Amino acid sequence: xxxxxxxxxxxxxxxxxxxxxxxxxxxxxxxxxxxxxxxxxxxxxxxxxxxxxxxxxxxxxxxxxxxxxxxxxxxxxxxxxxxxxxxxxxxxxxxxxxxxxxxxxxxxxxxxxxxxxxxxxxxxxxxxxxxxxxxxxxxxxxxxxxxxxxxxxxxxxxxxxxxxxxxxxxxxxxxxxxxxxxxxxxxxxxxxxxxxxxxxxxxxxxxxxxxxxxxxxxxxxxxxxxxxxxxxxxxxxxxxxxxxxxxxxxxxxxxxxxxxxxxxxxxxxxxxxxxxxxxxxxxxxxxxxxxxxxxxxxxxxxxxxxxxxxxxxxxxxxxxxxxxxxxxxxxxxxxxxxxxxxxx
Numbered sequence: 042x043x044x045x046x047x048x049x050x051x052x053x054x055x056x057x058x059x060x061x062x063x064x065x066x067x068x069x070x071x072x073x074x075x076x077x078x079x080x081x082x083x084x085x086x087x088x089x090x091x092x093x094x095x096x097x098x099x100x101x102x103x104x105x106x107x108x109x110x111x112x113x114x115x116x117x118x119x120x121x122x123x124x125x126x127x128x129x130x131x132x133x134x135x136x137x138x139x140x141x142x143x144x145x146x147x148x149x150x151x152x153x154x155x156x157x158x159x160x161x162x163x164x165x166x167x168x169x170x171x172x173x174x175x176x177x178x179x180x181x182x183x184x185x186x187x188x189x190x191x192x193x194x195x196x197x198x199x200x201x202x203x204x205x206x207x208x209x210x211x212x213x214x215x216x217x218x219x220x221x222x223x224x225x226x227x228x229x230x231x232x233x234x235x236x237x238x239x240x241x242x243x244x245x246x247x248x249x250x251x252x253x254x255x256x257x258x259x260x261x262x263x264x265x266x267x268x269x270x271x272x273x274x275x276x277x278x279x280x281x282x283x284x285x286x287x288x289x290x291x292x293x294x295x296x297x298x299x300x301x302x303x304x305x306x307x308x309x310x311x312x313x314x315x316x317x318x319x320x321x322x323x324x325x326x327x328x329x330x331x332x333x334x335x336x337x338x339x340x341x342x343x344x345x346x347x348x349x350x351x352x353x354x355x356x357x358x359x360x361x362x363x364x365x366x367x368x369x370x371x372x373x374x375x376x377x378x379x380x381x382x383x384x385x
Contacts, residue, residue, distance in 0.1 A: 045120035047150040051079045052289070055107075055139055056128030056158075056282065058084035060099075063359040064091045064279035065128055069286035071361055072319070072368045076290040081122060083110050085130050091278045094354045095347060104134035111142040120149050126289050128282055129160040133173040140177060143184045156187040156289040157221075158281060164193045164230070183220030187292065187309065189285045190216075195226045206235050209252065210383060214263055217256040223309040225253045227284065229267075239267055240381035247272035251317065253377070255307055265383065266306050270317055270375040273324040275331060279359050280320060287316035287368075310377035318371035319364075326360040326367075 052073060057065030066082050073080050085107065088099035114120050125146065130136045147153050159178045162168040175197060182188065182198070196202050199215035209229065216224045229252045233243040241250055249272050254265040292312040361368075 045115060045118050045149045047123045047152070048079070048121040049123050050077060051081065051122045052124040052126065053081045053083065053122040053146075054126045054128075054286070055083040055085060056126070056130075056160075057086045057088070058082075059088050059090050061090045062278070062355075063283075063361050065282050068279035068282040068359060068361065069126065069128075072283060073286050073290045075365060075368050076287075078124075078290055081114075081119075083107065085128075085135055090354075093276070093278050095350050101131040102135070103132070104138040107135055107138045108141070111138075111145070115145065120146055122146065123150065123153065124289055125153060125155045126158070126286060127156075128158045128285065130174070131170070133171055133177055136174050136177040136181070140181045140184070143181065147184060154186045154289070154292065155184060156189065156285055156292075157181055157185045158189045158285040159194050159198065160281070161197065162193050163191060167193075168197075179219060182216065185221045187223045187225065187288065188216060188221040189225045189227055189281070189288065191227050191281070192229050195224075203229060203231075206231070206238060206380075206383060210263060210265065213252070213254045213265060217254070217263075222256050223253065224255075225251060225288065225309070225313055227251055227281065238380075238382040238384075239265075240378055241267055241269045247274070251313060253307075253310055253313055255309055263383070264379060266310050266377045266379045268310075268313060268317055268375050268377050270321060273321070273328060275328060275357065277324065277327065277357055277359065278354075280324070283323065283359065283361070284316050284320050287319045288312045291315045306377045306379055314373045314375065314377055315371050317375055318373045319368050321374070322367035322371060323359050323361065323364045326364055327357065330360060330363075331356045 054066055054069050059067055066084060070080050070082060086101045088097045090097050127139055143155060161170050161174060179198060192203055195212050199212040201208060201212050203209045203212055213224050229250050236243050248269055251268045252265055254263055257263050293308055
C-alpha cells in the first residue's frame with residue numbers, strides 16, 4: 042500500500058453535487074481553488090440541479106459507494122489531505138461511512154483540520170434528513186476542528202433551545218464539550234434586549250448575527266464573539282456551502298500577535314469575517330442578476346407555474362464565477378467583536 046503523506050495544500054470536500062448550478066461541491070470547489078487549494082471531491086449525491094427547482098433527476102449515493110472511494114484513495118496513497126470539509130449527506134449510513142473515513146485520515150494525519158457542516162434542518166422547517174443522522178453527527182464532533190451549524194442544528198446537537206444569552210452559551214459549551222474546537226453558529230435569533238447586551242445593534246432592516254467561540258482551557262471562561270451583517274433578501278441555495286468552504290480555506294492557526302495585526306479577535310473569527318465578506322459579495326452580484334432575470338420571467342410568463350419556478354431558480358444560482366475577484370480579495374465590512382455581556 043502506498044504511503045499517505047499529507048500535503049499542506051490538499052483539501053478533501055465531501056458533499057452534494059449538481060450538474061447545473063452552484064450548491065455543495067459546485068459552490069465550494071472553485072472558490073477553494075482560487076485560494077490555492079488542491080481540492081479532491083467526493084460527491085454524496087449527483088443531481089441534475091438542486092431540489093429547490095421542484096423537479097430534478099439523479100442519484101443519492103449509498104455508504105458502500107462512499108466507503109469504496111475512500112478505500113481507493115487509501116490504497117493508492119492518496120489520503121494526503123491536510124484539510125477536510127463535509128456537507129450534505131443523504132443518510133445515516135453515509136454519515137457513518139464519512140465518520141469512519143475521518144477516523145482513518147486522522148490516523149494518517151493527526152493534525153488534520155476538519156470542518157463539519159452538519160446539514161440536517163432549519164428553523165421553521167425542522168429536520169429534512171433522517172433523524173438517525175443526529176447521533177452519528179454527535180459522535181463526529183470529537184473529530185472536528187470547526188463546526189458550522191445553523192441555530193436549529195446547534196440546538197439539536199446540544200439538545201437545548203437557544204432562547205437567551207445563557208442558553209446560547211450553554212449550547213456553545215455543549216458543542217465544545219462534545220469535541221468541537223471551534224463553533225460557528227451561522228445564524229442566531231435573539232431578543233432586541235439580548236442583541237444590545239452582546240454589543241450588536243437592533244435594526245429595522247433584516248440582519249443576521251453569527252456567533253462563534255473556541256474551546257476554552259479548563260481554567261479559562263468561554264469568550265464568545267459575533268459578527269452582525271445585513272440579510273440579503275431572497276431565496277438562495279448553496280450559501281452555507283460557500284460560507285463553510287471559505288471559512289475552512291481561510292482559517293489559519295495564527296499567533297496572538299498575528300491576530301492583533303489582523304485586527305480580529307481570534308483566528309477562526311478572522312476566517313469567518315473573510316467568509317462573510319465573500320458571501321455578501323457573491324449574493325450582491327447574484328441579487329442584481331436575479332432582479333433583472335425575474336423581470337424577464339414575469340414579462341414572458343406562459344402560465345406554466347412549474348417552468349416559471351425553474352426559471353426563477355436559475356436566476357438565483359450563485360454568481361460564483363463572476364465573483365472571482367471578490368473571492369480572492371474580499372473586503373471585510375463586518376468585523377467580529379467579543380460579547381459585551383455574557384449574562385442574561
